[in-house]
Structures are given as structure tokens and as C-alpha cells.
Amino acid sequence: MRKYLTVFRVNWQNSLQYRAPTVIYILGYTLYISVLLFLWTAIYGEGGRMGPYSLSEMMTYYLLQFVINSVVLSYVSWEIIDHIREGFFSHFLVKPINYFAYWFTINLSGKLFETVLILLAAAGIGLVVGPHVAFPSDPRTYATFLVAAGLGLVLAFELEFCIGLIAFWLIQVRVFKYMLQYAVFFFAGTLLPLDLFPRALAEVAARLPFQYLVFVPIQIFLEKRPAPLADFAAAGVWIVAVYLLARWVLARGIVRYEAVGN
Amino acid sequence: MEAISVKGLNKTFDYFKKEPGLKGSLKSLFWRETLYHHAVRDVSFSIEEGELVGFLGPNGAGKTTTLKILSGILYPTSGEVTVLGHVPWKREAAYQRQFSIVMGQKNQLWWDLPARESFALNRDIYEIDRGRYERILGELVEIMGIGHLLDVQVRKLSMGERMKCELIAALLHQPRVLFLDEPTIGLDVVSQENIRAFIEDYNRTQKTTVILTSHYMRDVERLCRRVLVISDGRIIYDGGLADLADRYVDHKIVTLRLGRRVPDDVLARFGRVSEQSGLSVTLEVPKKDLAQTAQALLSALPVEDLSIEEVAIESVIATMFGQRPGDRGEENTTAGAAQPPPVVESDRSVHGAG
Amino acid sequence: MKRSGISAVCAVRRTFRLYGSFLAQNLKNEMVYRANFVLLVGMDLFFMGINVAFFAILYANVTTIGGWTFHQTLILVGSVGLVREAAYLLFRQGFLELGDYVRTGQFDALLVKPIRPNIHLGFRHVSLTESLGEGLMGLALVGYGFAHVGTGWAAIPLYVLMLGVSLVIYYAFCLAINSAVFWIIKSQELNSIVYTFMETARYPRDIYRGLGKAIFTFVIPISLIATVPASVLAGRLDWGLIALAVIVAVGMMSGATVLWNWSLRHYSSASS
Numbered sequence: 001m002r003k004y005l006t007v008f009r010v011n012w013q014n015s016l017q018y019r020a021p022t023v024i025y026i027l028g029y030t031l032y033i034s035v036l037l038f039l040w041t042a043i044y045g046e047g048g049r050m051g052p053y054s055l056s057e058m059m060t061y062y063l064l065q066f067v068i069n070s071v072v073l074s075y076v077s078w079e080i081i082d083h084i085r086e087g088f089f090s091h092f093l094v095k096p097i098n099y100f101a102y103w104f105t106i107n108l109s110g111k112l113f114e115t116v117l118i119l120l121a122a123a124g125i126g127l128v129v130g131p132h133v134a135f136p137s138d139p140r141t142y143a144t145f146l147v148a149a150g151l152g153l154v155l156a157f158e159l160e161f162c163i164g165l166i167a168f169w170l171i172q173v174r175v176f177k178y179m180l181q182y183a184v185f186f187f188a189g190t191l192l193p194l195d196l197f198p199r200a201l202a203e204v205a206a207r208l209p210f211q212y213l214v215f216v217p218i219q220i221f222l223e224k225r226p227a228p229l230a231d232f233a234a235a236g237v238w239i240v241a242v243y244l245l246a247r248w249v250l251a252r253g254i255v256r257y258e259a260v261g262n
Numbered sequence: 263m264e265a266i267s268v269k270g271l272n273k274t275f276d277y278f279k280k281e282p283g284l285k286g287s288l289k290s291l292f293w294r295e296t297l298y299h300h301a302v303r304d305v306s307f308s309i310e311e312g313e314l315v316g317f318l319g320p321n322g323a324g325k326t327t328t329l330k331i332l333s334g335i336l337y338p339t340s341g342e343v344t345v346l347g348h349v350p351w352k353r354e355a356a357y358q359r360q361f362s363i364v365m366g367q368k369n370q371l372w373w374d375l376p377a378r379e380s381f382a383l384n385r386d387i388y389e390i391d392r393g394r395y396e397r398i399l400g401e402l403v404e405i406m407g408i409g410h411l412l413d414v415q416v417r418k419l420s421m422g423e424r425m426k427c428e429l430i431a432a433l434l435h436q437p438r439v440l441f442l443d444e445p446t447i448g449l450d451v452v453s454q455e456n457i458r459a460f461i462e463d464y465n466r467t468q469k470t471t472v473i474l475t476s477h478y479m480r481d482v483e484r485l486c487r488r489v490l491v492i493s494d495g496r497i498i499y500d501g502g503l504a505d506l507a508d509r510y511v512d513h514k515i516v517t518l519r520l521g522r523r524v525p526d527d528v529l530a531r532f533g534r535v536s537e538q539s540g541l542s543v544t545l546e547v548p549k550k551d552l553a554q555t556a557q558a559l560l561s562a563l564p565v566e567d568l569s570i571e572e573v574a575i576e577s578v579i580a581t582m583f584g585q586r587p588g589d590r591g592e593e594n595t596t597a598g599a600a601q602p603p604p605v606v607e608s609d610r611s612v613h614g615a616g
Numbered sequence: 617m618k619r620s621g622i623s624a625v626c627a628v629r630r631t632f633r634l635y636g637s638f639l640a641q642n643l644k645n646e647m648v649y650r651a652n653f654v655l656l657v658g659m660d661l662f663f664m665g666i667n668v669a670f671f672a673i674l675y676a677n678v679t680t681i682g683g684w685t686f687h688q689t690l691i692l693v694g695s696v697g698l699v700r701e702a703a704y705l706l707f708r709q710g711f712l713e714l715g716d717y718v719r720t721g722q723f724d725a726l727l728v729k730p731i732r733p734n735i736h737l738g739f740r741h742v743s744l745t746e747s748l749g750e751g752l753m754g755l756a757l758v759g760y761g762f763a764h765v766g767t768g769w770a771a772i773p774l775y776v777l778m779l780g781v782s783l784v785i786y787y788a789f790c791l792a793i794n795s796a797v798f799w800i801i802k803s804q805e806l807n808s809i810v811y812t813f814m815e816t817a818r819y820p821r822d823i824y825r826g827l828g829k830a831i832f833t834f835v836i837p838i839s840l841i842a843t844v845p846a847s848v849l850a851g852r853l854d855w856g857l858i859a860l861a862v863i864v865a866v867g868m869m870s871g872a873t874v875l876w877n878w879s880l881r882h883y884s885s886a887s888s
Binding site: 182196198 | 663676680802806809815819
């Protein structure tokens with residue numbers, strides 16, 4: 001366990017070296033969210049309404065999406081791809097460390113600084129649009145929301161991990177990475193709440209794992225999910241399934257790596 | 263005619279101190295200490311048109327920084343520089359069309375395309391008219407003997423072939439001044455020799471002014487009559503190469519592989535033992551009795567392999583500092599202080615996190 | 617006067633010729649990775665599709681946004697695609713690579729050539745494929761919206777001109793943000809702001825109010841990029857807005873150039 005704590009600490013320090021880029025990234029995302037909040041205000045101001053959402057629910061949805069996008073979603077596959085392609089993977093073959101656990105730790109620690117910043121930024125935006133934030137009526141909702149977000153974090157990481165492993169076989173993984181990113185953007189509910197989709201698309205989205213990353217946690221926060229426990233169970237099944245897939249892909253990848261070398 | 267004039271040149275880089283540990287990282291979120299690295303200090307020299315001058319010194323001494331300032335890549339902190347009457351860092355096209363810089367560790371050719379394509383691009387960038395371009399390219403390709411490689415992807419060329427192409431790309435616009443930064447680094451012995459021969463010939467026939475930096479003594483020996491030795495950002499020697507070597511280096515490096523262990527005191531009889539690991543021994547043997555010593559070694563010791571090498575340029579400079587510090591300053595024209603000042607000076611200025 | 621006019625024409629002609637050679641080089645270079653081409657175009661089409669889906673879902677619930685109808689909004693979305701495509705054909709990809717150039721010291725090579733380094737950088741990476749799908753899709757969307765709005769062909773020259781003005785604003789923003797690369801070295805995050813800049817440009821200017829409107833006009837002029845050209849085609853022509861866009865473009869371009877040239881002094885060529 002201690003080795004992962006050290007990995008956590010060292011990577012955290014490493015990511016602090018890039019604090020300026022992180023600040024810049026958050027600024028960019030803040031810009032994006034601010035524009036969307038202007039958009040919703042304008043739409044509701046003209047007398048429009050998006051499905052079952054009130055203006056404050058819509059504002060809250062995007063404010064939470066803003067936080068979840070940084071805290072829950074993972075972008076670690078870029079590093080994994082470089083790692084494998086540049087031959088650093090050899091170091092892992094000879095060290096007593098679990099590759100999955102290593103990257104999970106890197107993923108967590110890499111987010112720490114970003115999380116602090118994003119919460120500050122969200123609080124800042126929250127102050128401006130304060131009256132429009134829809135807080136849960138039942139305090140227990142906060143706990144279920146945190147559990148849901150935690151499950152989302154694990155699942156998001158596993159998906160990224162699998163994509164990164166494609167680098168064992170292909171040089172150009174970029175396209176797959178973007179595919180996952182777009183799938184998340186669309187089917188996780190980052191772009192729009194999934195229940196605003198046309199029925200057929202909403203059905204598809206409800207059968208995919210991506211909804212547990214963004215949409216379901218936010219719905220739980222907005223108290224629009226009737227049975228959070230059933231959601232947890234479903235997310236858990238996905239987590240186990242994708243974990244087994246990742247193990248299998250990694251094992252095949254190692255065989256391939258040993259055969260081809262790098 | 264004077265081609266390059268440098269007076270009182272200084273270049274200082276600033277960077278931040280990183281404190282170790284978690285606490286240090288946290289602290290550096292809010293303030294950090296600025297440190298200054300004086301890469302070039304009060305450097306002055308003058309080079310005549312057509313000269314071929316070697317720039318020597320250990321890594322980080324300021325050779326490359328000086329070349330980059332002469333090329334207009336870096337802005338100096340202070341000082342006056344003119345090359346062919348131009349101030350380099352104004353980056354006037356009129357100057358840029360008259361010089362070239364080749365860096366041995368950097369590649370300016372397009373990796374995935376044949377070199378011919380990169381040449382054509384330089385033709386258009388430097389606005390060389392077609393007729394002249396074809397003629398010059400033809401000449402250079404012939405001298406270098408790479409006609410058969412023009413249509414091969416650059417990534418598939420060997421290091422030596424690539425360096426030949428880099429040189430051609432740099433010479434298409436017939437620069438009057440050429441800066442070569444480690445042009446032979448990483449090349450095999452044959453390629454090094456080819457590049458050297460080319461540079462020598464080019465300088466002689468074209469009367470191009472050349473400044474060359476290199477780690478390899480042989481590059482400098484073969485090519486340069488005059489050398490500038492730079493250390494810690496200062497010029498500590500400016501003069502003939504022959505004088506430098508005679509004055510500061512009186513030995514060669516003999517490397518032995520022995521069949522069995524030999525006591526240290528026996529080895530020490532032949533020269534100073536500078537390195538020893540297992541059965542492999544490195545000796546510094548005075549030049550004047552090199553031949554005798556080599557024979558003696560072969561007959562007296564169980565030698566399996568023996569090689570004799572020139573002292574590396576870095577050692578020459580180490581020797582200049584370590585063994586005969588008193589000699590410095592007599593001969594050189596520009597040296598300043600007797601002791602090299604420390605490379606890094608700390609200047610406690612506190613910066614906000616912003 | 618006349619003489620400087622002639623030399624300006626020469627400079628422009630020379631720049632065009634250079635652009636031509638770089639474009640040819642890049643085409644050859646991209647041909648080396650043909651398989652990528654199809655995938656990249658496909659991804660672009662998919663992503664544009666998502667954007668259209670977003671607005672289609674919005675307009676399933678409302679009839680206008682900031683007074684813009686669905687077909688007018690398609691012109692907005694398409695215009696962003698066209699400006700982006702033009703940017704990739706002129707400069708954008710180079711700035712994405714700038715961080716690597718600075719980190720490895722390759723930027724040296726741009727500083728010693730007789731072309732401005734920012735122009736050279738852009739031309740060096742002129743890319744046909746990076747955003748081709750988006751450009752084509754943009755053209756289709758603008759065409760479709762234009763056919764439904766029906767403002768007449770006479771509007772097209774002014775529309776193209778205003779796309780050019782938007783491109784200048786985009787370039788200025790990109791140059792200004794990337795001036796920071798000499799301190800920050802990593803250009804990925806810097807350019808994520810530039811990316812967001814265009815991502816947020818596709819909403820009509822009319823949704824902004826108060827301080828936000830001022831900021832999104834003069835500091836981060838996202839409210840002008842798509843809205844000004846699109847309003848020409850969408851039958852919402854406003855000469856005041858057009859004048860504003862031209863003024864902002866000139867102002868930002870001058871400011872960005874000064875900033876960039878000043879930043880170049882802080883390039884501390886990595887010696888590796």
C-alpha cells in the first residue's frame with residue numbers, strides 16, 4: 001500500500017509543476033460554463049423551458065457537470081499511451097507494482113490540485129448565480145451523490161485505462177481516445193441532460209455505461225432518481241465488467257509487448 | 263574585414279528554485295525564489311571574414327548560448343554584437359539571408375519526406391532563384407556524394423547522411439557566416455572525417471566565416487587555427503590551438519585491458535592511474551615518452567588490449583583549471599578575473615504565485 | 617508612397633508563393649499517413665453532428681434563442697466550422713505544436729529564417745485534414761440555413777468578408793494566448809482555451825447581458841466570431857455590429873502582435 005501512497009505523493013508534486021497550465025485549463029472551462037449559463041438564462045428569459053427542468057435545475061446541472069468533468073472524468077490515457085509507446089512499460093515489467101493500481105493512483109493524485117481549483121471556480125460562479133442553485137431538500141442526498149460520483153470516478157478511469165492499452169497494438173490511438181471522449185460528451189450527459197434526448201436516443205443512452213459518469217450522479221443530486229441503490233448496483237456491475245475487460249486486455253498487451261518489444 | 267564583433271556580451275537566465283518534499287511544493291504554490299544563471303559574462307572577441315574559429319569549453323560553459331545570440335535566437339542581457347554589420351536580435355531578413363546555423367542535435371529537415379523536399383522549401387524561404395539553386399545543390403550533392411539519397415525519407419537515413427543533408431540545407435543560400443554547433447556529435451568515425459573534410463574545404467574555397475563548437479579534439483585540431491576557450495561564461499583563452507595544447511596538455515590517455523590484476527604501485531610506474539575498474543586501467547602518460555612507455559607496458563604487463571587516445575577537450579579545460587591555474591591570463595587577451603565565480607548566484611526575490 | 621505600395625504587393629506575392637510551397641510539402645507529408653485522414657474527417661463529421669443535435673434538441677423545446685430561429689442558428693454553427701477550417705489552412709496546427717518547438721528548442725530554426733516566426737510556424741503545419749470534415753459540414757449547414765432563410769445572393773460577398781474579419785480576431789486571440797508559451801512551455805492547455813474560444817463562439821451574441829456582453833466583445837470576443845458574419849446571411853444585417861467587429865479585429869491584432877514580439881525576447885532556447 002505504501003508504494004501507492006508514494007506514487008500518489010510524487011505525482012502530485014509533479015502535477016504541481018504544471019500548475020499554470022492547470023489554472024489555464026480551468027479558466028477555459030469556466031468560460032465554457034459561463035457561456036452556457038448565459039444561454040439558459042436567455043432561453044428561460046424568452047419564456048422557453050427545457051423539458052422537465054426549471055431554470056435553477058438547469059443551472060445546477062451545468063454547475064455540477066463543470067465540477068464532475070474535472071473531478072470524475074479521467075484523461076490519463078494520454079499518459080498511458082506515451083508510456084507504452086516510448087518503451088517505459090519495460091520498467092513495469094520488472095517491478096513489483098500493479099499496472100492498473102499504479103495508473104489509478106496517478107489518476108487520483110493528478111486530480112487533486114485540479115479539484116481544489118475547480119471547487120474554487122464553481123464556488124465563484126455559484127456566488128454569481130447563487131439564487132439559481134437548486135440544493136437538495138434531503139441532507140442524505142449529499143451522501144448518495146458522493147457515492148454515485150465515486151462510482152463514476154472508478155468507471156471513468158477503467159474506460160480510459162482500456163483505451164490507453166490500445167497503444168500496445170496501434171501507433172495512432174488518438175482516434176480511439178477522441179471516440180471515447182465524444183461518447184462521454186454525448187452519452188454521459190455532459191452536453192445535455194439525457195432525458196432531453198429524443199426517446200430513441202435516450203433509450204440507447206440508458207443502456208450504456210457512460211450515464212453513470214455524469215448524468216446519474218447529477219440526477220441524484222437533483223433528487224430526480226427514484227431508486228439510487230439500483231443505480232449503484234448497475235454501476236457496480238459495469239465497474240466489475242470493465243475491470244475484467246481491462247485485466248484481459250492488459251494480459252494480452254503484455255504478451256504482445258514481450259513478443260514485439262519496444 | 264571584420265565579420266563578427268562582440269563587445270561586453272552578457273546573458274543571464276532566471277529560473278525558479280524548487281524545494282523538495284510536499285511542504286516545498288505547497289510553499290512554491292505561493293512564492294518561490296528566483297535564481298540567476300549567468301550563461302555568458304562580459305564576452306568580447308572579433309572575427310575576421312574568412313576565419314574558421316573553434317569555440318571550446320565544457321557543457322554549459324556558454325558556447326551554444328553565444329552562438330544563439332549571434333544568430334538572433336536569444337536576446338542578450340547586455341552588450342554589443344554586430345555580424346556583417348547587422349545586430350542579430352533585430353532578426354532582419356537581410357541578415358538572415360547571409361548566415362546559417364547548424365545544430366548537431368537538432369533536425370531542421372522534414373522527417374517523413376525525402377531531403378529534396380526540405381531543400382526546395384529552403385529555396386523558397388531564402389528566395390534563391392531556380393538556376394542558382396540547381397547549380398549550388400548539384401555542387402553540394404556531388405561533394406557530399408549523396409546523390410542517391412535525395413529521394414529517400416529523411417527518417418531512413420543514417421545519422422551521418424542526415425548531417426550531410428542538414429549541411430546542404432544550411433548552405434543553399436550561400437551564407438557568408440556559418441555557425442556549426444557540434445556538427446559531428448553522435449557520428450561514426452568515418453562520417454566525422456567526411457564532415458570535417460567538407461567543412462575545411464568549404465571554408466577554404468568559399469571564404470565563408472565559420473565558428474565551430476565541438477567536444478571532439480580532432481574536429482578542432484583538424485579545422486581551427488584559432489580557438490576561443492570559454493568556461494563559466496567567460497573567455498579564458500583566445501589564440502592559436504597549437505599553443506593551447508602544448509601549454510596545457512602534456513600527456514595522452516592510454517587504456518589497458520589486463521589478463522590479470524597488477525598491483526597499483528607497478529601501474530603507477532608507467533603514468534598516473536586516472537581510472538581503474540577490475541582489469542581495465544586508464545593511464546595518463548606524458549607525450550614525450552609515449553612510445554617508450556607503450557613498449558614497456560606491452561612487455562612488462564599481461565596486456566590483452568591497449569589503446570592510445572588524445573585527451574578529450576573537456577579534460578584539456580579541466581587541466582587548464584586544475585593543474586596550472588597560475589598560467590592563465592598570461593597569454594590570453596580577454597580573460598578577466600583569476601578565479602571563476604560560482605555559476606549560480608542566489609538573489610532572494612519573492613514572486614507571487616500569479 | 618507608390619514605392620512602398622509596390623513592395624507591399626511583392627511581400628504579399630512572396631507570402632502566397634511560400635504558402636504554396638508549404639501547402640505542397642504538407643500534402644505530401646499527410647499522404648504518408650493516409651489512413652488517419654479518413655478517420656479524422658469522420659471524427660469531425662461526428663462532432664459537428666453532435667453540435668447540430670444539441671441545437672436540434674434545444675429547438676425542440678423553444679422556437680427562438682436570443683431571437684434566432686433554428687435555421688439562422690445553423691448558419692451560426694456552420695460559420696464557426698468555416699472559420700476553423702480556414703484557420704487550419706493557415707495557422708492553427710502550428711500553434712498546437714508550438715509548445716513542443718519551444719521545449720525541444722526546435723523553435724531556433726524558425727528564428728533564423730527570413731520569414732516571421734509566427735507566419736512560418738503556421739505555414740509549416742498547414743493542415744488539410746485536421747478540420748476538413750468540419751469545414752465541409754460547416755459549408756453544408758450554412759448552405760442549408762441560407763436556403764431556408766432566403767436573404768438573396770447579394771449578401772454573400774459581405775458574408776465572406778466578415779468571415780475574414782472573424783478569422784483575424786481568431787488569429788489575434790490565438791497569437792496572444794500562445795505568447796505565454798515561452799513561460800509555460802506546455803501548449804496543450806493554452807490551446808484548450810483557444811479551442812473553448814471557438815466552441816463558445818457558436819451561440820448568438822444576443823444571449824449576453826451586462827458585464828458579460830462587454831467582456832465577450834472586447835476581451836474574449838466570442839460574441840462576434842460567428843454572430844457578425846452569420847447575421848449578414850441570416851437577414852439580421854447590422855452595420856453598427858460590422859463596424860464593431862472590424863474595430864475589435866484591428867485592435868486585437870495590433871495588441872497581439874506587440875505582445876507576441878515582446879514575448880519572443882523571453883524565449884530561452886532549450887539546449888538539448
